[in-house]
Each structure stands twice: as structure tokens, then as C-alpha cells.
Amino acid sequence: MITxxxxxxxxHAVAKWRGRGERIGFVPTMGALHAGHLSLVELxxxxxxxxVVSVFVNPTQFGPGEDFARYPRDLEGDSAKLAAAGCDLxxxxxxDTIYPPGSTTRVRVEGPSRGFEGECRPGHFEGVATVVAALxxxxxxxxxxxxxxxxQQLALVRALVRDLHLAIEIVAGPIVREEDGLAxxxxxxxxxxxxxxAATVLQRSLAAARAAIEAGERDxxxxxxxxxxxxAAEPLAHLEYAAVVAADTFRPVERIAGEVVIPVAARFGSxxxxxxxxxxxx
Amino acid sequence: MITxxxxxxxxHAVAKWRGRGERIGFVPTMGALHAGHLSLVELxxxxxxxxVVSVFVNPTQFGPGEDFARYPRDLEGDSAKLAAAGCDLxxxxxxDTIYPPGSTTRVRVEGPSRGFEGECRPGHFEGVATVVAALxxxxxxxxxxxxxxxxQQLALVRALVRDLHLAIEIVAGPIVREEDGLAxxxxxxxxxxxxxxAATVLQRSLAAARAAIEAGERDxxxxxxxxxxxxAAEPLAHLEYAAVVAADTFRPVERIAGEVVIPVAARFGSxxxxxxxxxxxx
Numbered sequence: 001m002i003t004x005x006x007x008x009x010x011x012h013a014v015a016k017w018r019g020r021g022e023r024i025g026f027v028p029t030m031g032a033l034h035a036g037h038l039s040l041v042e043l044x045x046x047x048x049x050x051x052v053v054s055v056f057v058n059p060t061q062f063g064p065g066e067d068f069a070r071y072p073r074d075l076e077g078d079s080a081k082l083a084a085a086g087c088d089l090x091x092x093x094x095x096d097t098i099y100p101p102g103s104t105t106r107v108r109v110e111g112p113s114r115g116f117e118g119e120c121r122p123g124h125f126e127g128v129a130t131v132v133a134a135l136x137x138x139x140x141x142x143x144x145x146x147x148x149x150x151x152q153q154l155a156l157v158r159a160l161v162r163d164l165h166l167a168i169e170i171v172a173g174p175i176v177r178e179e180d181g182l183a184x185x186x187x188x189x190x191x192x193x194x195x196x197x198a199a200t201v202l203q204r205s206l207a208a209a210r211a212a213i214e215a216g217e218r219d220x221x222x223x224x225x226x227x228x229x230x231x232a233a234e235p236l237a238h239l240e241y242a243a244v245v246a247a248d249t250f251r252p253v254e255r256i257a258g259e260v261v262i263p264v265a266a267r268f269g270s271x272x273x274x275x276x277x278x279x280x281x282x
Numbered sequence: 283m284i285t286x287x288x289x290x291x292x293x294h295a296v297a298k299w300r301g302r303g304e305r306i307g308f309v310p311t312m313g314a315l316h317a318g319h320l321s322l323v324e325l326x327x328x329x330x331x332x333x334v335v336s337v338f339v340n341p342t343q344f345g346p347g348e349d350f351a352r353y354p355r356d357l358e359g360d361s362a363k364l365a366a367a368g369c370d371l372x373x374x375x376x377x378d379t380i381y382p383p384g385s386t387t388r389v390r391v392e393g394p395s396r397g398f399e400g401e402c403r404p405g406h407f408e409g410v411a412t413v414v415a416a417l418x419x420x421x422x423x424x425x426x427x428x429x430x431x432x433x434q435q436l437a438l439v440r441a442l443v444r445d446l447h448l449a450i451e452i453v454a455g456p457i458v459r460e461e462d463g464l465a466x467x468x469x470x471x472x473x474x475x476x477x478x479x480a481a482t483v484l485q486r487s488l489a490a491a492r493a494a495i496e497a498g499e500r501d502x503x504x505x506x507x508x509x510x511x512x513x514a515a516e517p518l519a520h521l522e523y524a525a526v527v528a529a530d531t532f533r534p535v536e537r538i539a540g541e542v543v544i545p546v547a548a549r550f551g552s553x554x555x556x557x558x559x560x561x562x563x564x
Binding site for chain 1: 289293381382384385386387388389390391392393394411415416419420422441442444445446447448449530531
């Protein structure tokens, strides 16, 4: 695995591979890598002969008062994990490589940015769309892998690629969970022991929702009411939202049908966690 | 010259050329082509072995009450001129090819969009940046040619390419003028005979400003005052703005130095015309 920080070295390595007819896979991350990230790297290896992983804690997707400064960073650990997972190139850009001096270009994907994370974290998705567009420009992958864990972000990236006609295949990797069902997240390290135990309510409530749909429930309001009640029964959980949305547009559905996502966000103490279930309902 | 409307056919033709190692040049236009556009096609031919020209009157860069509906269209004439000028592929997309159904992605380049056209035409530059990004995604040129006539747009496109790390060389083509000095523009057809004569004041005032700088003037305020007075002396001209700006950022300069642009905009009746002078001042 080679590690590069400069645009020029990145382009050189990627151009060399492409010149040999290789297919370039890309996994953008903010580091603090866990098994969820590594599963995306493995997935990229299945879709490409070379895998580029970026580690960049993107300041523009954090709001004022959010956890940008204390977001977990572990470059040495990340590098070892990526080398072991078969990453070919670790891209570690400085902020002014992503955002050149004088840079004022911003990308927004209005539709899938509406509501949910877009409402709870104003500006977040403009930061995400902008950094993803910049990284796509820098890396120029044939295929890029994103986690289903950040389901609204995934919908946004798919729309961005469609709308800007980028020749990049987007592959989604399923959520990877701890043994007790908690979705893996770099932010799980913020949780105290009691919060950590309480946080499993997200997965339990989503599993119940999935079972209800499989048993025939098609009314999103009734489903969300039950899901919210289950989360409310956990004293350490503070629900921010729960809904049933169409997977592609991330707009709430009136009846549960087609490919839907049930996104939930809740705070446990000062830690916000996301989880979701994804279902195809015929 | 081949003419295509569909994304698929466009990509197929460009991929075929690229597979042979050809370099792809691109000139985006809104049609109603005149000698100014054709000079950009010739310039593209010097920088590439294949030239793609798009004709698309982009609705998102027109404001309410602007001339989108009556913007001159002459597809037959355009097609004949492009074939004669050595265009290899004429791309004639429908709006839903550029903006796929459900498309909500918007690109803005804040810095160079501030002031001047960005102020006179709210939303204009977001429409320009978005359509240019979409066209770049569709065509994937190695080099794209833009006219210096739209100087602020040129600054925006250069910033867009830098900020999104697009591997596209931007080449600028000088303003092409009528015999009496009027800058060629598709909107010149709107001018009545008296307005048409009056409109030459733009070029005359810019020539005087250029001469003043060559004679040593370095104070932008004094230069702009004289330029504005000269335009005001023409009863049919209504000046919207005149300034001295840095060519790259399009921000007004405090002292005339480096590469500067003197943009002017004026109305003649209901027709808005742009012109500018570009100078390198040591």
C-alpha cells in the first residue's frame, strides 16, 4: 500500500493503473476505521482491481458546536488496517488539497438533503456533496463504495452522480453491527457503558419494524408510532426522528411499498447515533 | 459532423475517439452562432483532434422576466456553420438529458459569482455553473473553450474546474467584434438601428480606458469615472456597471496591476449588452 498526500502523486498513481486497463475503486472515509469501513474496502476489491481509500475529516460537513475537533483520529491504526484489508493507495489530503486556496465552489443536492440529517445538521449535506464531488474529481474512480449506514448520504451521492453525469458506479455496503446489534460507527467510542447498552434499542426497534412489515404492515404512521414508543421506553434514548422513506428520494412514503428505508436518529447523552433498516416491499 | 441528442450516443462517440488516443475539445454554446462562437471552435481545433459543440439554451441561467423564450434559435443555420467550421460532433440535448428527472443538484461558485452579472441577474451564475458541470460530465472533454466576452463566466468556469479538480484545460478565446467595434453577441439582433449605432460606445469607452492605462493610469476609480462619463454621453446607453477587477477572482482592484478585466454592462432599450477589456499591467 502506498500513502500519498499530494494531488499530483495521487493522479500519477491512478493514471499508471488506468493506463494498464485497471479498474479503480474508491472508498472515502473520515478515518477512525472499524469493521464497517473495512467491509467497504473488501466490497471495493470485488468491484475493482485497485482500491483507493481516502481519510479526510471534512470540516465543511460539521456544523458549529459539532464534534469536528474531537472526532476520533487514529492514523496509525487506520493505515495498518487498510494495508491488511488490501487497500492499494491511502490518500491523506490536507484541507487545502481538497479545497484549493480561493475555493468557493459548493455543491448541493437539494432533494435528498431535505429533512432528517439535513434538518438536524444544517449545512451538513452541502459539505458532504462538495467534498464527495472534489474527491471524485481528484481520484476519478470507476466505482465508489458507500455504506448503507448513512442512508440519506447514500441517496444524495447516487443523485449527485446521476445529476452531474459522473461515470462512477456507486456500490452500497450493508451495515456492519456489533455482536449485540449496535451499528458500527466511529462515534460509538463517545458512549458511556450505560449509553452503550441503551443504544441497542435502535437495532431492536428496527428489527421489530421489519418484522411488522413482513407480517403485512403497510401504514408508515402506525409503524413509526410503534417504533418511536419502543425507543421512548429506553430512558437513556432521545429520539430525533424516525420515518419510512423511499430509498432513492429519501421522501416519506404514504404507504410502505417499493424500496424503502426506515431511518432513525437518537441521542444517547451527547452522542447522536444513526441506524436504519432497508427493505424491498412488493 | 455527426449530430446527437442522447447521452448514450454522445458517450459512445467520445469513447471511440478517446480509445484511439484522440484529444477531445469542447465548446458549449446556446446557439444562434456568430463569428465569435466559430472562432472558439477554431481555437478548440488547435487544442484537440476532435471538437464537440453543444447547443443548449439553458433555462436555469435565465431569470424570471428574462429572454429565455425569445432567445434567438437557428438550429439549421448553426448546424451548417459548425460543419463548415470543422466541428466533429454537434450535441443537441433535450432539457431532461442535461437535467435528469428528479434532478436537484446545484453548483455555485460563490467568489466569482459575486457582483456584476451575479448581482444584476440573481441565480444566473448558479445556472451557468450547474449546466457547465453537467455538460463537462456528459462530454468529458480534455479541453474546453470559453469566450473572453463573458469574462465573469470565464472566471467562474476556471474556478469551478480548479475547485472540483476536473481534469479539463480551459482555453479562452478573445472577443470577436463587428467592423465598427461592437462585440459580437447573439443578443445584438434585438437592437434597433439607432441602438445598434449607440452600442459602439462600449468598445470606444473601453479603448479609451485601455489607452489611459497604457499612458500610466493606475487608479481604478478615476478610470471608471471617465469610462462611465463617456457612456453617459450616449443618450441611448444606460450603464449598469463598470469596474476594474482581477481577472481570476473578479473582485475590484484597489490599484490597476496584474491581469485585470474592465467589465461593462449597459442597456440599449430593452437589450442588455456586455463588453470588456483585458490587460496585463506590470
